[in-house]
Amino acid sequence: MLSRKQLIEQIKQKKSFLCIGLDTDLNKIPAFLHTYPDPVLEFNRRIIDATHDLCVAYKPNAAFYESRGLQGWQSLIDTYQYLPKECLSIIDAKRGDIGNTSDQYARAFFDETAGGMGFDALTVAPYMGHDSLTPYLAYEGKWIIILALTSNDGSRDFQCLKTDNGLLYENVIQKANSLAGADRIMYVVGATQGQEFANIRKHAPDNFLLVPGVGAQGGSLAEVCRYGLTADCGLLVNASRSIAYASNGEDFAEAARAEALSLQQQMQVELEKAGIVRE
Numbered sequence: 448m449l450s451r452k453q454l455i456e457q458i459k460q461k462k463s464f465l466c467i468g469l470d471t472d473l474n475k476i477p478a479f480l481h482t483y484p485d486p487v488l489e490f491n492r493r494i495i496d497a498t499h500d501l502c503v504a505y506k507p508n509a510a511f512y513e514s515r516g517l518q519g520w521q522s523l524i525d526t527y528q529y530l531p532k533e534c535l536s537i538i539d540a541k542r543g544d545i546g547n548t549s550d551q552y553a554r555a556f557f558d559e560t561a562g563g564m565g566f567d568a569l570t571v572a573p574y575m576g577h578d579s580l581t582p583y584l585a586y587e588g589k590w591i592i593i594l595a596l597t598s599n600d601g602s603r604d605f606q607c608l609k610t611d612n613g614l615l616y617e618n619v620i621q622k623a624n625s626l627a628g629a630d631r632i633m634y635v636v637g638a639t640q641g642q643e644f645a646n647i648r649k650h651a652p653d654n655f656l657l658v659p660g661v662g663a664q665g666g667s668l669a670e671v672c673r674y675g676l677t678a679d680c681g682l683l684v685n686a687s688r689s690i691a692y693a694s695n696g697e698d699f700a701e702a703a704r705a706e707a708l709s710l711q712q713q714m715q716v717e718l719e720k721a722g723i724v725r726e
Contacts, residue, residue: 448588449535449567451630454655457503457533458680462715462724465707466504466537466657468687469494469526470511477695487512487522490699492529494691497700501711504535504683506657524563535683536566537657541594543572549582557586568592570635570657573619577626584627591632593623596647598637598660620650629653636675638666638684644674653677659685661710668710672717680723686710 449457458464469491473481476490483489495505512523530536542552552569559565568590573580583591596606596616606616623632629651636647638660647656656675660666661684668684675682686706694702718724 448565449533450588451655453533454503454535455679457535458718459724461500461503461711462718463501463503463711464680464682464684464714464718465502465710466506466535466683466685467494467498467502467690467707468539468659468685469505469507470687470691471507471522472511473515475692475695477697477699479697485518485522485525487515487519488525488529490691491522491526493700494703495529495531497704498690498707499531499534501704501707502534504537504685505530506537506539506685506687508687509538509540527564527566535568535590537568537570537592538564538566539570541570541572543575543579545575546578546582549579553583553586553589557583557589568633570594573623577622580623580626584631589631591627592657593619593632593634595620595634595651596636596640596643598639598666602637602640617646617650620647624651624654629655633657633683635659638668638671641667641670642674644671648675648677653679653681655681655683657683657685659687661686668713668717672721676717676721676723678723680718680721684710684714 471487471490480486480489512519538556555562556564556566556569570592573593608615612618633655636656638658658671661668690703690706693706719726
């Protein structure tokens with residue numbers, strides 16, 4: 448388990464708040480890897496080996512593994528077990544269901560003795576209410592990362608609906624903050640939301656934000672930092688396709704490292720500007 452304090456220490460040590468998404472698609476990985484017993488695991492291992500000193504978190508997306516049945520599930524378990532322990536391990540599963548079902552999802556992803564995986568954090572959908580979230584919080588030291596304001600085109604269909612108490616996503620944050628503190632709850636906020644980060648910080652001043660959308664989706668790292676950085680950094684910026692698929696040749700791991708290094712260097716500049724780390 449990686450605590451908030453340990454995560455902040457990693458950010459300062461590596462001068463990075465990079466999260467690398469492992470959305471590993473058999474149809475996109477280099478062809479030569481298909482000669483290995485588990486091409487997905489081999490791809491993930493090489494990406495991890497090439498980048499672990501440049502990032503503070505890894506985030507496999509469960510859909511890319513579940514879609515492959517038993518073999519995919521085993522790839523996910525083996526990938527989890529290969530992740531470096533100093534990095535925050537996030538399973539991007541976006542689960543959201545009634546309490547007894549959430550109990551089982553939590554067991555699958557948090558209880559290593561039961562399901563072979565003990566991720567530090569899990570993304571969750573909050574729209575079934577507090578009793579769909581609390582089962583995950585029963586696992587001491589584990590994080591939930593709640594969908595708040597996402598980066599997809601349809602995000603405003605529901606998340607920005609007006610209520611008597613503000614926008615719907617603001618209500619989500621306010622309610623979730625009553626369940627646990629900033630050492631247990633993070634929020635997903637898309638990099639494409641720009642200045643909306645300033646409003647997010649009014650409602651979640653201390654929580655870490657998991658930020659997809661930088662890289663392939665075109666979000667601005669500088670803008671995210673301008674409105675979202677806190678004294679403890681408070682950001683985990685995720686890049687998936689731009690790193691993992693920087694090359695589809697035998698040099699894919701080296702290309703992934705080069706892309707990750709470029710982002711890490713940009714993050715270091717932002718951390719230095721904010722006084723979080725020194726040159």
